[in-house]
Amino acid sequence: xxxxxxxxxxxxxxxxxxxxxxxxxxxxxxxxxxxxxxxxxxxxxxxxxxxxxxxxxxxxxxxxxxxxxxxxxxxxxxxxxxxxxxxxxxxxxxxxxxxxxxxxxxxxxxxxxxxxxxxxxxxxxxxxxxxxxxxxxxxxxxxxxxxxxxxxxxxxxxxxxxxxxxxxxxxxxxxxxxxxxxxxxxxxxxxxxxx
Amino acid sequence: xxxxxxxxxxxxxxxxxxxxxxxxxxxxxxxxxxxxxxxxxxxxxxxxxxxxxxxxxxxxxxxxxxxxxxxxxxxxxxxxxxxxxxxxxxxxxxxxxxxxxxxxxxxxxxxxxxxxxxxxxxxxxxxxxxx
Numbered sequence: 001x002x003x004x005x006x007x008x009x010x011x012x013x014x015x016x017x018x019x020x021x022x023x024x025x026x027x028x029x030x031x032x033x034x035x036x037x038x039x040x041x042x043x044x045x046x047x048x049x050x051x052x053x054x055x056x057x058x059x060x061x062x063x064x065x066x067x068x069x070x071x072x073x074x075x076x077x078x079x080x081x082x083x084x085x086x087x088x089x090x091x092x093x094x095x096x097x098x099x100x101x102x103x104x105x106x107x108x109x110x111x112x113x114x115x116x117x118x119x120x121x122x123x124x125x126x127x128x129x130x131x132x133x134x135x136x137x138x139x140x141x142x143x144x145x146x147x148x149x150x151x152x153x154x155x156x157x158x159x160x161x162x163x164x165x166x167x168x169x170x171x172x173x174x175x176x177x178x179x180x181x182x183x184x185x186x187x188x189x190x191x192x193x194x195x
Numbered sequence: 196x197x198x199x200x201x202x203x204x205x206x207x208x209x210x211x212x213x214x215x216x217x218x219x220x221x222x223x224x225x226x227x228x229x230x231x232x233x234x235x236x237x238x239x240x241x242x243x244x245x246x247x248x249x250x251x252x253x254x255x256x257x258x259x260x261x262x263x264x265x266x267x268x269x270x271x272x273x274x275x276x277x278x279x280x281x282x283x284x285x286x287x288x289x290x291x292x293x294x295x296x297x298x299x300x301x302x303x304x305x306x307x308x309x310x311x312x313x314x315x316x317x318x319x320x321x322x323x324x325x326x
Contacts, residue, residue, distance in 0.1 A: 024226050031222035036213040043212025044205065051212045052221065059225045064232065127204050146205035174198055181196045 012075040020066060031059050034076045037148070038083050044147055045139055046132025047087050054090065058083035073158035077150060081158045084140040123181070130180035134173055141166050142173035 010018070010026075012033070018026030035055055042051045042058075062069075062079045069078055131139055140159060144150045145166075150158075156166045 024230065027229060028222045028226050031225050032218055035218045035221050036216060039216040040209035040213035043209030045209075047212070052216060055216060055221055056224050056228070059221075060228050063225070063229055124204055124208060127201070128208055131205070131208070143205065146202040147208060149206075174201060177201055178196060178198075181201075 013071070016066060016069070016075065019063065027063055030075065034079055035059070037076055038079055041080050041143055041147065042083055042087060044128060044131060044143055045084065045087055046128050047090075050087075050090060054083060054086050057086045061086065073154050077144065077148075077154055077158040080144060080148065081140065084136060084143075088136040126181055127177065130177050133180070134176060137161075138169045138173035138176070141169040142177070145170050 010029070012030065015026040015030050015033075019030070038055050038058055039051050042054050047054050058079050061082050062075075065082075069075070073081075131142065134142065137159065141155055144155045144158065145152070152163045152166045152170075156163045159166065161169075
């Protein structure tokens with residue numbers, strides 16, 4: 001018996017076209033595909049308990065404004081940018097600095113070292129707080145580069161800026177974050193990511 | 196802390212938020228909002244008819260005022276039409292009157308048009324429409 005070839009997954013561009021033609025399932029698939037990355041981005045930016053609502057808002061805004069999506073950056077990067085803007089708007093409305101929520105991270109590792117885990121967690125909380133205090137552009141550039149692993153060209157396209165400016169924002173962000181974590185000696189964190 | 200450590204730590208941030216997200220619920224919520232927004236922006240015939248009816252009332256009021264000022268002699272004056280009324284065909288206007296459940300005053304002859312009404316007749320008509 002021959003097994004029919006599995007159909008290749010539709011690309012983001014095909015799903016976008018599908019949604020624009022009225023296919024609701026295409027929008028659902030796009031959310032499924034990228035929602036966790038958006039949540040991770042927002043979580044790192046200090047969105048805390050607002051992550052779920054902001055993820056929804058970001059996708060809703062993205063679909064509402066698809067006619068402005070030029071395709072110079074990927075759909076995911078574009079939604080990440082909208083998510084960053086949504087977070088900035090939320091903070092502006094509330095008129096306060098981010099509150100970093102404790103999020104119940106657990107280390108599921110056989111070589112679990114409680115002390116190292118506490119230190120690591122404390123550092124991550126400090127870093128998350130410091131990222132949340134960065135100017136929005138620096139925050140977004142830093143996270144897109146360091147967390148999402150994007151090239152400067154794609155970051156620049158997503159944020160409507162130049163590659164040079166994106167590099168400068170990243171440089172300033174790193175400088176500020178280092179200053180915020182100045183008391184942490186070099187090499188105090190694990191050198192290998194065991195998670 | 197050096198840049199490499201900083202980047203490594205940044206890569207680990209937000210994982211709990213990502214793991215905690217109910218993707219299916221999020222997708223359902225987003226599509227529900229999009230659906231609601233599409234429905235909200237869909238042109239609704241009832242709303243269009245209501246707008247037309249309001250415009251029709253403005254037309255009648257304007258006509259009555261014009262005739263009231265000058266007795267029974269109609270003076271031709273521009274009457275501000277509500278948007279949408281001026282491009283209606285006679286058939287569509289007839290449909291509009293039907294939708295308002297308007298009945299001609301007894302004193303009006305069948306086939307009378309608005310332009311042929313005198314001030315009293317228009318007042319009767321307005322009174323009827325106002326209920």
